Each structure stands twice: as C-alpha cells, then as structure tokens.
Amino acid sequence: MTARVARTGVLRQPGTVLFGPGERRHLPRLLAEVGRHVLVVTDARMAGVAEFEDLVAAVEARGITVSVFAEAEPDLPRENVLAVVDRYRGSGVDALLAVGGGSCLDLAKVAAAVLAHGGDIRDYYGEFLVPGPGLPVVTVPTTAGTGAEVTCVSVVFDREKGMKVGVASPHLEPYAAVIDPELTLSCPPSLTAATAADALTHLVETFTDRVKDVTPEFLAGHLYVGKNPLTDIFCRSGLTLLNSSMESVVADPSDIEARSATMLAAYNAGMAINTAGTAAAHAIQSPIGALTHTSHGFGVGALLPYVMRFNLPVRVAEFAEIGTLLGVADPGSAPLDRAKAGISRVEELLETVGCPTDLKTLGLRPRDFSHVADQAMRATRLTANNPRDLTHESVVEILRRGWDDDRTWWSV
Template sequence: MNDNTLGLGLLRQPKSVLFGPGQRRQLPLIAKSIASSVLVVTDARMAASETFHEIRSGLQAQGIAVSVYAETEPDLPRENVLAVVSRYATSATARPIDAVIGIGGGSCLDLAKVAAVALVNQHDVREYYGEFRVPSPGLPVITVPTTGGTGAEVTCISVVYDREKGMKLGIASPHLEPYAAIIDPELTLSCPRGLTAATGADALSHLIEAFTAKAKNPSPEEIATKLYVGKNRLTDLFASHGLALLNTGLPGVVRDLHDVDARADVMFAAYCAGMAINTTGTAGAHAIQSPMATYSDAPHGFGVGALLPYIMRFNLPARVDAFAEIGRIFGVADASQPLVDQAHAAIRRVEALLETVGAPLDLKSIGIRPEHFEAIASQSMQATRLIANNPRALTHEAVVAMLQKGYDGDRSWWEIE
C-alpha cells in the first residue's frame, strides 16, 4: 500500500557532496572557490592529529587564512557557540572569516552550522531554538565528518545543550544547510570500536525511522514552511539503500575496524540516513531518547538503539508494509510469505545487527530505572514535532509501557502476530 498519494519526491541537501577514500584532499580547492579566510571548527583530539595538520597545511598552501576553534565539546554546549561568536565575529582575525569548515563528529559539524549563522547575525543561539527561526543565511559551511553515524554533514539541524534550561534543543532551518559535504571514509579508520558501534546504531535508527515514517502528503504551504514533511520517493531511495549497506557494512566493520570498504559502506549509509531524515525527521525513538539522556551516560546511538526493539514492535501495526519491505531489503524475508512474517523478520534482523556491534538491547543496562519512567514519558511527549512524526500515535501510557518492556528486555511480544 502506498500512502504517498501525491507521488511526492523531496530532498533538502548541500549544493555539493563529495564521497570517497582520500577525497578530503579536495577540501582546499573547494574552500578556495568560496573563501580566502576560513574558520575551522573541530575538537582537541582531532586538532592534535597528523591528518588535521595535513588538512590545515593544504588550506594554507592555497593561500587561505586559517583560524581554528578546537574546543568543541561532546553534546555541543551553548557556551561553545557563544565562544565562537565572541572570538571570531569581530576583527579579531586578520581577514574577516568568509566560510566555516566543520571537521569531526556530530558536535563539531553542528557547531560549524550554527556558528556560521550566529557569526553573521551576531545572535545568541537561543533565538534560533525551534523550526524556521533563523532569519537569514550565514556563511557557507563545508562539513568533513570523521564518524559514520550522525548524518550531520548533510542535515540542516544543529542540536545544542542549554545548561540553564537543562535540556538539548534543536535549531532546524534551511539556512543551516551546508554548502558542501566532503565525506572521506579514511577519516573513520581511527574511530574506536565503541564510538563506531554507537554511531552505527544511530545511523540504523535514522534509517528505520525514516523508512517507516508517515507520508504526510504536505500542502504547498507546508512544503514551504515545514522541514519535516514526511516519507516520500526520494527519502525512500536513500533510506532503502542505506539499510542495504548497513546490513553488510556493520558486521564487516566490527570484524575489522580497518576494512576501508566496510567503513565506506557504513559512512555512505550514514550519509543516506542524513539525507532521508533531513526531510522525514526522526520519530519516537529520538523523542524518548532525549529525556533518557538525563539518567543515562550512554551515547545517543546506544540510547536510540536500545529503544528500537520496543518502538519498532509498537509501530508495527501501523507500518507492516514498510517493515516487510525492510525484511526483503535485508534479505531475511521471503516475499511469498505473509507480510507480517516478513515484518517480524526485519525487526529481528535490526536486533541482530545491534547485537553484532555490541549495542545494548535493553534499558536497564544503560542506567534507566523504573522511577525514571514517568519523567521520561512526560518529557518525551513534549517533543511534539518528533511525536507527530511517529507512524503510530504515541501516548504517555504507551511510552511508559514501552519503557517497562525495555527495562525488562522483554522482546517476546508482537502487537500483531
């Protein structure tokens, strides 16, 4: 059954995407075409690496003035954005900055995207929390990811942790769309096993949430004013290809962290996931994971991964067709069998992939306790945009029930047999 009655195809994307082992060496020429003075945003670990030294020298060899902010912290605190704006918005640099390059994991890329608009507009990032709140374009941004997971290299959203508000807030705006993404799988070769697993689980959750999202059949006005307008032909193209790549890529990369082909497949899948969620948005697993982070030190990818078995089971009655198709993409479902059996096989395969990378499949092992359930459920229901994306209507009671199943690690049930 196809509920995309408009036959819609819609993507939001960078102007250029360059993918492949070694393609980071193209960065200086792409930067030179738009800038003579750049701000590179990264973290301390990356800034100390030989690879970073090479990238910086390559930019300078093209006559580009390079400023470096290397203090990006995990879970991007708002203070990092304020620091970049106060340091680089004025004449503090010899030449005014005219492009921002983000090199690193999701936090570094998110900081590059949001700083690029904050630098021009000289705003506190707080003014941007929400959807379509950024008033005008910023500096062009080039993203260079070093993990295969978040998809932040192509999305027009940044997530900031606001310490005073005690929560993470999203800034979603077409003005955050990067100018170019340079995706080089060689940059992930040194990514350690735990981080590889967590970012891989995140990419898998993005692909599942995008492919099982609702087709919203948006009006012309909604297309013009909303970022997340539902599953469509183009998001399906990316999500289905990403799922096929992760199906073999994730087991390959945990078998050998230095397997460049497997690294490339996982990184391409993460890119596909970013392309898909940039139009569909994420859904229930992401709505519930965000408040869970208050009680759990588990990385984002392990949090959403641990929720997947339960939210997939909950969503199954609303998306039997899509889950069955995932089963066929994974090669674990027989098209001659009933759709519900194919869908069950897909969900079991997602769990097997999570298990293969060593991602937790229950909530107890990541620190969630029954006394947290009510608060997590209440806060997740406030993530109204993500809740609205979920294919089956979520209620406070349904979230609490899922948290209980997740805590017990109870995967013995199906909503439909």
C-alpha cells in the same frame, strides 16, 4: 486506464557532496570558492591527528587564512556556541570548515548562523527562525552515523533548560560536504559502534515514518515533511549497505571497504532524515541521555526494538520490505512474518556492534519513566513523524518493555 500518481517527493541537500577515500583533497578548492579566512571547528582528539594537520596545511597553502577552534564537546553544549561567537565575531572569518563527529558539524552550522545574524543561539531554537543564510559551511565527517554533514538541523544541549533543543532551518544547510572514509580509520571502536547504531536507527525510523500532506503552506513552515518516495530511495540503499558493513567494520576496523560502505550508509541516512525526520526513538532518547549520560547512538539503538514493535501494527508493509532488503524474509511467507523477520534482523545488527538492546543497561530507572515520557512528548517536531500516535502512557509502556527486555509482539 489512469496511471497512479506517486506521492509528493521532497528532498533537501547541500549544493555539493564529494564521497570517497582521499576526497578531502578537494577542500582547498572548495573553501577558496567561499572564503579567505576559514574557521576550522573540531575537537581535541581530531586536532591531534596527522591527517588533520595535513588538511589544515593544504588549505593554508591555497593562500587561505586558517583559525582553529578545537574545543568542541560531545552533545554540543550551548557554551561551545557562545565561545565560538565570542572569540571570532568581528575577526574577519567568512567561512567555516567542520571536521569531526556530529557535535563538531552541528557547532559549525549554528555558529555560522549566529556569526552572520547576531543574537544568541537561543533566538533560533525551533523551526525556520534563522533569518537568512549563515556563513558558508563545508562539512567533513570523521564518524559514520550522525548524518550531520548533510542536514539542516543542529541539536544543542542547553544546561540551564536541562534539555537538548533543535535549531532547524534550510539556512543551516552546508555549502558542501566532503565525505572521506579514510578519516574514520582513527575513530575509536566504541564510537564506530555507537554511530553505526545511530545510522541504522535513522534509516528504520525514516522508512517507517508518517506520510504527510505536503501542501505549499506546510512545506513553507516545516522542515520535516514525512516519509516520501525520494527519502525511501536513500533508506533502501542505506539499509542494504549496513546489512553487511556493520558486521564487517566491527570484525576489522581497518577494512576501508567496510568503512566506506558504512559511511555511505550514514550519508544515505542523513539525506533521509533531513527531509523525513526522526521519530519516537530519538524523541525518547534525549531525556534518557540527559539522565544517564549515555551515548546518543547506543541510546536510540537500545530503544529501537521496542519502538519498532510499537509501530509494527501500522507499518507491516514497510517492515516486511525491510525484511526483504536485509535478506531474511521468506518471499512465500505472510507480510507480518516478513515484517517480524526484518525487525529481528535489525536487532541482530545492533547486537553485532555491541549496542545495548535494553534500557536497564543504560542505567535508566523505573522511577524516571514518567519524567522521560513528559520530556519526550514535548519534542513535537519528532513525535509528529511517528507513524503511530504517541501518548504519555504509550511512551511509559515502551520504556517499561525496554527496561524489562520484553520483546513480545505488540498489537493494537
């Protein structure tokens, strides 16, 4: 009997990951390995938190010179990258420490590349266009959801282009990630909810992604190489963690165990999307976010019920397993029934954290459906991951159902 050969497994990850309450204590040692003048990238809110001041003091006590850029903005505008590069090019900065949410982490990763190689961030829009390693980056997330602490992708909002653009390169991979759940205790409830919705969407999308033929040539030119056995491990772990922690962290934001579980789930999600990639919900949310100025996490969460229904006909087995992982599938029922139970539980988790589950609530207008579909179809790096082929017409139908809160089951 011939043994069945598993599909190709592919994984990208930082060189070091430290996880757990209080693990920020390792930062001085990690930074001393790579730099003598560290630029700390954060935002105004985090810069005023006592834990941040203590962190900077501990790094300085190691004999490291510290500069702080505390002007990172949500949705990472290109202007933030220009400001960092203009201010610190030629300053002797030789490593970066990113402390904050996804925009802070993404800013540090792309700034490290431009500081090392010159030019404008626009030179690196796309895949595999960063010519070599940037300055070393250590990431410290203060939210549980984006996964940016372990990914080699940054998303930049280019106002002149009117759209978000990805910079995707293995050279953006952080040197190390330090994931300390204590740093999320000061995270506002609305941000906690939005980032949790983002993590849940990452896990569902990557677990149901397209499976690709990962030839050496394909791997050399594409960051996102599809669902595979290694990313599935992270998806299963993350979904199981969020199934209980999402409800707990909303009920008691000071619950460090719930914070830890949610943050570990977000890390799992980051590890999965770093190789498999996100799909339709993320492609469609970007133009919606530009029009409505609503949060990324709530945007992808609001789309997820309708994207799941669109993809269900070609991913019954995966959604059925999600139903089992989330403890709602009757083992004796048909796969389609288990799959529907899994989708319903995902929606329940989104509603638990207060995520809108329709597009009308986001402020999207029907007259914008065609424009959103046009823009979404341009995000080929993401649409190529969706398990069911997307067209302009199918995106418009997803939007229509989402606007109407139409959760009937979609069939081919």
